Structures are given as structure tokens and as C-alpha cells.
Amino acid sequence: MWTLTPGEVGRLTFAVDSVALHFAFLTILVGLGVLVFALRAFGGAGQEGDAASGNPRRRFLLTAVPTLGAVLGAVFAGDLLTLFVFFEVLALLGFLLVRQGEGAREAAIRYFWWMLVGGLLLLGGILLHAGGSSGPGSALLILGFGVKAGMLPVHGWLPAAYSKAPAPASALLSGVMGKVGIYGIFRVLSDPSTMEALHATVLTLGLTAAAYGALRALAQSDAKRLLAWSSVSQIGVILTGLGVGAWEGSLAHVLTHGSAKGVLFLAVGAVALRCGTVQLPRLGGLWRAMPVTFALSLLASLALVGFPFLRASGGKAEIHHALEGLPAAEAAFFLASAGTVAVVLKLIADVFLGPVVSPASSKVAEGRGRAPLALGLAIAALPLLFPAMPADLPYFMATLGGGAGLHFLARRWSAIRLPLRLPRIGRPGGLPRPALPHFPRAPIGLEEGLRRRLDRYTRALSHNLALLFLVLMAALLLLA
Amino acid sequence: MTTHWLPALVALPIAGAVLAPTLPRRGAWSWGFAVLLATLGVALFLAGLLPDGALSYPMGGWPPPFGIELRFDVLSAFAVPVALVSALAVPFAARTGGPIATPEGIAVILLGTGGMMGFMVAGDFFTLFVFLEVLSLSAYAMVAMSEERGAGIAAFRYLLMGAVASIVILLSVGLLYTLTGSLNMADVGARLPDGGLPLHLATGGFVAGFLLKAAAFPLHVWLPDAHATAPSAVSAILSGLIVKMGVIGLLRTPGLEHLHELLLWVGAASLLAGALFALVQDDLKRMLAYSTVSNVGLIVLGLAVDRTGATVHILNHAVIKASLFLAAGAFIHRAGSRQIEGIGRGMPLTTTAFAVAGVAAIGIPPTGGFTGKWMITLGALEAGRPVVAAIVLLGAVLLGLCYARFLVVVAFRSGPAEEVAGGEAPPAMLLPILALAILTVGLGLVGGQLAAFVGP
């Protein structure tokens, strides 16, 4: 029985149970996929410089393999202290992973600080547990694990890190490492000593994140950033399930999301290798050139949105069922589900469908070299075949409708150059806005002024959505 | 029978002094050295008899209250370091050269030593005064034998102030005689009236005179010049020994117990002032001289709170300060001038000895300086005077900075002396320095026994 008591310092203990195996399964498959993908995605030695710094592939593998080991160590940890040890190791390795991206210095440093603060919160929580004050201890633990998972109020590192890290690293971060945080939160919430209020808080945060993340994702024009925000949203979904007590649904969705997001990040990586960009407006019509990538991305997307005829889609339905009787929660959850639909629609539509916008810019994704990429994607998609829960067809249809509507709306908005596309992340001037040449600038007239006012309004709305939802949910929960 | 050695303690150096000028220049210092070694042997022998009680020797067979009496008591045990330091100073003085190295110079050293011996074993106040004059006159002469610029003036000033002190002490002796009809110390103590102006005058006269001889602040003004300009061997004798005669005189003063408050604050002021003045000196020997003022302050302060501690510190400080002055002399001798920056680089043994003695002077355990300082501090605390205890320790901190400063000058700084330096001091200088430095540590390690020896 896994308890929240920390073990003896200096002694690592390990334990295996079904939950740990569940996470390990995901880790191994997605990790393997990423490693295979990376074999091709990174250039080998002999490019420039010496062996220590000039070999991106070796560097990535040297970081990724220990990362997987540390993740396994974390999920097989037998006590809280051992888990913490691996948590901190992961923070360091995660920093190294993110740092390998181009121009990722700021994002990596930000990642590190967030992880460090998360680690300290975690340490505080564990110490409190060691001293017998489990109430505040659990709260700190959830906050600490939440940092790693990308839980809403402490997700600040996530969009930058996911979008700046190299694609395989992003797949690892989102598909595998973030799940360690989820795993920790699961252990805390499933412990009988945890207060009811914490469940409610996690539920509220999860719902808010689910809806807010989906909307933010919808506003992105950078595919990796879109996936990053989508991760915030999906983690929100999982946390919702954990908060409401739908353990099985949550764990199933962990598997679904981990695998699906891994696949999607790898797919975007493959696209980037081929086209040299991940800006959605510069992509399109790639399904013909990259059929395997397209098919697997589609599979992952369908799993994410809860496509009823896929085994992986049941988790979400389970969570939804557990929310019955909480109208506000259901409303938010519907918004989140619809948002997810819209997001994957946008991704698939912009990248793989439509007219061919950009010709191939790189040799990598063509010809003989393609096999490892496709193989990696396929391995990472394997877990999607496993969770077996009945999906909910009517609800899926409803979310599909809502999602289509949202997608349509977003399209309309983007046609009038909605600034939702490029939310500012980080410090002013920290991240340069990419110039998008194919949107011609219209002369400013009356209409333009009107649009701008609308822009401002919607931007404010989007930025304050989180707050809005938080207040709303809190009020409704109190009423209920 | 054994007590016949007691007059020998005084007679030996004085006889040696008389013979010394007749000897050739080369033989004089060996003669002086031998005489003083013999004196040291006598002193050690007598000190060894002390545990059975004080020794008394009636001169000419007349019993004490009427005849002249020599007494060897705990305070007289100071004769051992006196003989030792003087003995070691003689070859040192011979090596430095100058007038002090002549047979006459050696004779003066011997005479001074004899005077001190007599002063310490005098059993009556008049004898005490006579030997005080003998040692004082030798001291003036020793200072005057320096070739330093200003030594003459310093010696003259020393003489003037010493003469004032002598007169005051002589008057007090007379006053005491009219009051009690006796000059014998034990006898005077028994016949002392309970109070009254004449007694206070007499006590006050003794205290003032001896404080001047001991160079307690603010009566110290003669000391820095005299000690700094005297030949180094002489400085060692002056600072280590002769200044202590003032303190021993204080300890002999009848009725001193009424003046504890005065001694306490004079001592504290002296301790702090000496340390502060030492802090701003640029000349090593002058700094050492002010350090003596500070240590005398400590001893005077100790007279009020812990006599045993004060006595222990008299002994220890003699060895420490002698070692320091001799080391300073070695530096100056090697450098050929007072410009001693960096001279210590070529003289590691001397520098180490200087450092060790400096550590002892600050009062760091387990060196000799610590024992007395600790006992006096503890005495102050037990007397309910934590402020005084704090002052004692503050003085130690200030002195520590002084010694560190000069250690930097000698060993860490580069200067003209560095090129002049021709290695270690000659053995005649080095061995006394090392012996004394080792002794400072050794005395510290047996501090408990030492205190028990001189204690009541």
C-alpha cells in the first residue's frame, strides 16, 4: 500500500503496483518511440566542433535515456522521499532537454526555476508529512507536483518550454515527464488522509485549465505552442477526473493523452524537419507527402477528442460521467471538450489538409531516411490501443458539434486578424513575434478601427478567461 | 646554614659589577654571564626552599626588628626571572656592540641586577630605598649608554622623574618611621595605626612613587622614550624587570588594601591607554614600550582584584617582554637601522619567536600571558566588576592588533631591510630569544602550578 510517509533519508525504496505499471507502460512505449524518432531527427556527429558539444543526437540521447530512467524511478518509487529524489533529477534533465532547442535559453531557464520552486514546495510538503501535519502538507504536495504536471496556476513554464524544446524533447516532456506530476497528484489525492477541500480545489483548477487551455490553444498559430496549450487543457481534464474521483477514467486518459500528445509532438517535429517551420499559416496539404505521419496524427487526434470507436477514448467519457450532477462543471467540461475538438481540427486542417502552401525545404523527411521517424511515431502511438472503456457516442457528437462551431468561429476571427493568435508569453520582449508575411496589411480605415477594438476586447477576454472561470467555478461549487 | 646564600644573591652581582671593569673587553661579557648564571643558580636554590616558608637572614647577627633583615618570600621569587633575563641579556648586549658591550656596560647591568636582588629581598624600608636607588641609577646609566639619537634626553628625563619618585618614597619612609618607630616591614605592619593623615600620606607617597617607577598611566611619560632608545638588551631588562620593581614596591607598601579602588582604575586606565598608544606607534620598540605600560596596568589592576594573578603576571610578563625586546633588537641589529620592513623573511626563527612571544603578550592560552590575565579577569568577575573584566579583554584585543601589525611589518611587507637581510641572527642573540620564547609557552602550560607556587 502506497502511503504518503516519507522514507528514511539516504535509502531509496521501490514498489510496484498496478498504477505504477500503468505509468511505466506509457513511459516505456512513448520513450521508445521518441528515441527511435530521435535517431533520425537529430544530425549525427561530424557536423562541427568536437564530440562534447557538436553532436546533437548524442547529446539528446545522453539526456533522454537517463530521463526515461528517472521517470521510471519516480513511478516505481516506494515512498515519497524517493519520488522526490527522482523528481529533482528530472528537473535537471528536463532543463537539459529544453536547452537543446534553438533559442531555448530563456525557456529552459524559466523551466528550471519553476521546477526548483516546485521542488521546494514539494520538499516542504514532504517535510510536513514527515512531521505529521498532513493537511497543509498535502496541499503543498499538490502544488509541487502541479508544477511538474503543468497545473493551471503554476503552468507558467509550460508553453515556452514545450514550444522551444526540440520536438522529441517536447514529446518526452508532455507525454512522459508531465505525467510524473500527475502520478504524484494521484498518489496524494487517493490517500485517505487528504482533505475533501483539496479534491474540490483540484477539480476546480482542472476544469478551469481544461477550458482555458483549449481556448488558448485555439488562438495559437505555432503548432508546438498550440500543442503546449492543448497539454494544459488535457492535464486539466485529467485533474478534473482526479478531483472528482474518477480514478480509472483519469488513468486511462493519462495513457491516451500521453501517447497522443507524444505522437502529435513527434508529428510536428517531422513536419518541421520537412518544412523548416511549424507556423500553421505556412503549412498545409502535407497529407500526401507524409501519409504515415498524417494517419498517426489523425489517430492521436481522434483519441484525444474521445472518438467513440477507438479504445483509447473511454477515459474522457468516464470523467464526464463522474461530473454528472454538477451543472457548472459539466458546462465547463463541455467547453473544454469542444475546444479540444476545435484544436485538433485546426491542427489537422492547417497542417495536413488544404492547399499545399510550402514546398519541402529539407531533405530529411524524404526518401530512405524516413523510416525511423514513422517507426517512432508508430511506437509512441501503441498505448492508444490499450485503454478499454466504453466511450460515449452522444456526448462525442455534441462535443463534435461544439468543436466544429468553435473551429469555425476561430477561423472567422483569424480571417480578421485576431490577436488571439499570438498571446504574449513571458517578459516583454522576451520572445519575438514571428512576422507573417502572407497576411497583407490593410490600410487603416473605419473598419480597421472597429476590428481593432474588437481585437482588444477579445484579447482581454482571452487573457482573463482563467480568472473568470475560477471565480465562476468557485461560486458554483459553493452553491452546490 | 642554607640561608647564607641569601646575601649571596645580592652580593654576587654587585661584586661581579665591581670586578667587571678591570677585565679585558672580550672577557667582560663572559664574566658577567657567568656571574649572573651563578646568581640564577642561587635564586633557583632559594626559590626551591620557598615551599617551607619565607627565608629570613639577619645581617650581622642582629635579630630582625633591630638589625637589617633580608627576607626571601614569594615576591622575591621574581629573582629567578631577573637573574635569567639579565644573564641572557648580557651576551646579547655584547653582540650588539656599543657602549653597553664594554666592560663598564656589563658592570652596569650587573649592578642593576644586584640592585634588583637587593630590592626584592630587603626586609626593611630603608634598605628597600637604598637598593631602589642602586637599580634606578643603573637604569639611567643603561639608557644613557645607547648610541640612539635622543637617548641622552630620554635618560635625563627618566632620571628627573625617577628622582622625584625616589624623593617621594624617601619622605614616605621617613613618615613611616616617625609613625611606627620601626623600619622593618613585618614590624611596621604590626605597629601601623588605624588611620590618620600621616599614614595616608605615607601610603599615598609610596603608591605615587612606585606607580611612577612602574610607569602606570598617567605617570608613564618617561617610559616610551627610555625603553625605545635604550639598547635592546637593556630595553629587555628595563621593560621586563625594572618596571616590575615598582609593582613589587607597591606590593610591599603598608596599608595598600585601602587603595584598591584607586589601583583598579589607574590599572584599567593604564591598560587601555597603553594599548591604544601602542596601536598608533610606527616604531617596534616604542610599541613594545607602550605594551609594557598596558601590561603594567593589568598588573596594577590585578593588585586590587587578585594578588596571586598579578604576581603570576609579573613573572610571565618579564619573560615575554624580554623575549620581545630581544627579538626586536635582533631585527634592528640585522637591518642596521630601525627600518625593519621585511627583515623577518630572512630570519624565520627570530620571527617565529617574536610571534610566539607576541601571542603570549596578548594573553592567548596556553601561553604564559594567559595565566595571569585569566586569573585577574576571573578575580574582577568574582569581585562583581564585569566592566573591569571586559576592559582587560578589550586591552588584549587591542594589543593583539598591535602585534599583528608589526608582524606584518616584519614578515609580510617588503622594504629596504629585505635586501640588507643576511639571514638569521647570530647565536648569541638567537639562543636567548628562543630560550625565552620557549619559556613563555612552558610557563603557560604549568600556569596552575605557578599560581599555586606564588599563591598565598
Place this chain on the structure above:
Amino acid sequence: MELAFLEIVPGLRLHLRGDALGTLFAATAGVLWLLVLPGPRRGRRYEILLALSFVFVLGIAAAGNLLTLLVFYELLSLAAWPLIVHDETPEALAAGRRYLAYVLAGSATLLLGLGVVTMAAGDVDFGTRVEFPGAGLVLLLAGFSVKAALLPVHGWVPRAHPVAPAPISALLSGLMVGTGSFGMIRVIQLVDPPPLGILGGVSALTVVTAGLMAIRTDHLKRRLAWSTISQMAYVPLALSVLHREALAGGILHITHHAFMKGGLFLCAGLLVHHLGIRRVSEMAGVARRMPWTMGAFTLLSLGMIGIPPLSGFVSKWVMGVGMVQAGAWLPLVVLLTGALLAALYLMPIVQTAWFDAPEGGREDDSGGAQRTDPPPLTLVPVLVAASLTVLLGVGAAFPGFPLELARLAARGLGG
């Protein structure tokens, strides 16, 4: 095991005695001395005083009563002074003067405290419980806090470290500051301790303030010195909680910190010696030139921050558990804040050393910069320190390791 001899002042003897606390301290000293012994020869004075200092530290560790502790403590203070000013530059001499002023003032306070204690309780052997006036306790703690570098009297540390030779900085930070904490622990274990709120408050203030100072300091060794002040204030902080486990953590922290900070200073010394780099702002890309050195530096930094499973984490963990068990929340918050501050002043160094482009070079340009790692023999101490950080962290629970000794040593305290 006891040995008493030499009554250096009436009623007080020099007295040697072995116990868990002393053993741990002595072992720490031994290992640290072995680490600093290699390296360039620096002349007879340096070697002799280095050996003497070791003897004095052993004396401190084996002291069986307060007097003996003080004797060796003062001797160590003095023996360290020529080592600090070894380079004989004007800055070094000025720093040495300040060091002496602080240390002598501290010694004077200690002696006064010893006087009060002796007056009330006579010769006080460690391992016994005695009663003496509170003034004695205050004086002794105040005196030891000079070496322990608590806030108002920390001034010598950031001045002495940058000017001292690297091995001496390592010793100063690793052990000299530790002797102050060691003395405090000895004193507290003598009495039935009163609440030590003020000590805790001062230590907390020291942890935070020194951490902030370290962040804004550019000079590498000075930054490490501030770090020492901040980190070593944990020990009195843990002591002030008056809980056995917290104290065990504090004792453990002396040992673990000694190796980590010692290693860091040795790394800093290698940087100065081989590349002439003294400031953090000059360190961009330096890890490409000295990967082994900076690798050790990184590991030691992580240990210092308290990243598990390194040794710094273990001591902080044990302290934290004790604080929680004693219900001392403020110290716990300070403990975690200190770790965050440590990251804030150490990680930028690591980041700039590994990832920033050297001045005048491109990022990812490694062709221009030659690998100039020092010869392997010189690297050994640094690497040993780094591996000790790992070993003492991973193997903390092994019997006979510092953790067990520290727990034994803390037995005397209630809780």
C-alpha cells in the same frame, strides 16, 4: 576515552576526550585537509601553519572541556591568519587585519563567558550538565557566532575568502566557520537550554541576507563566501530549534557543507590559477574549456542547493524533519528559502559556464576555445569532493556514515 593533563590556570586543566561529535568533526577535518594538501607548493611557512592548523582543529574536536576548546579555538584563529594573508598583497593584509579584529574580539567575549561559567560551575567537562548564569551562555554563544559568521559579526568572511589562497578559502569555509557552530553545539549541550529564539532569529536573518548578498556579488570567491555565511547559519538555526533531529541535521550539515564548499573553493582556485578567472561575469562558456572542473563545480552547486540525492539535501532534510517535529515553522520556511537563494546564486554560474558563449565567440563555437582542464592530479581533490557529495548523499543511511554519527552526537539534546 579521556585524557587530562596540564593545569594551565588554577583549577582548569587541558582535557581531551573523544565522542561522536568530536569524531565526526575530526574526520571531516581530516578528509578536508587531504583534499587541500595537493596543489602548488607555497613555502615553508604555509606548510607548517597548515599542519599546525590541522592539529588545532583536531584539538578543538577532541576538547574535553570548555577551556581546552577555547585554547585550541584561539590557536586555530591565530594560525589561520598568516595563511589568509599568505599572498601578502595589500588587500590580503587589510582583510587579515579585519579578520584578526573580529576573531580577537570573539575570543575576548568567549573568555569572559568562560570566566562567568568557571565562576559558577568550576571546571566544566563536556558530557555533563551544569548550571551557570544566562550571561555566560549569551557571552559564549556571542563569542562563537563570530566564527560561525552570524549576521552582525560576519564581516571577516566575505573579505578574507577572496584574498586567501584557494585551499585556505576551502578550509576557512569548510571548517573555520564550522568551528564556531561546533562550539555553539558544545555549549548548548552543557546546559538545560533555555529557548533560543534570538539565536534562531539572527540565524534566519543571516541565511536570507547573506543569500541575497551572494546573488548580487560578482566576484566568484566572494559569492561563495557569502554562500558560506548563508549556508552555515543553518547550523545555529537548527540548534535554536532545540530538537534532537534538527540538531543532528545541523551537525551533519557542518560535515557535508565542508566538503561541498571546500570543493567549490578548490574549483574557484583552479579557475583563477589556470584561466585567471575571478568573476562570475567572466565565466561565460568556461565549462567548454574546463569541463571536468566545471562538472565538479556543477555537481557541488547542486549539492549545495540541496538537490537530492546529493549530500546537501540529506542534511537539510534531517534538519527539516526535526524542525517540523518541533513545530518550528519559521525555521522551516527559512530553510527552504535558503535553498532557493542558493539556487539563485549558484545556478547562474553553472548556466553561464556551460551554455553561454565565451566573450567574442559564437554560441556553439567550441573550436576557438582550447580544452585547458588542469592536469589530472590537480583535479583529483575537486573530483573527490564532488564524488563525496554523491556518496554521502546516496549512502547517507549506511552505518558509520556521518548521519549515524550526527544522530549519536545529538543525543544529548531533548526532543
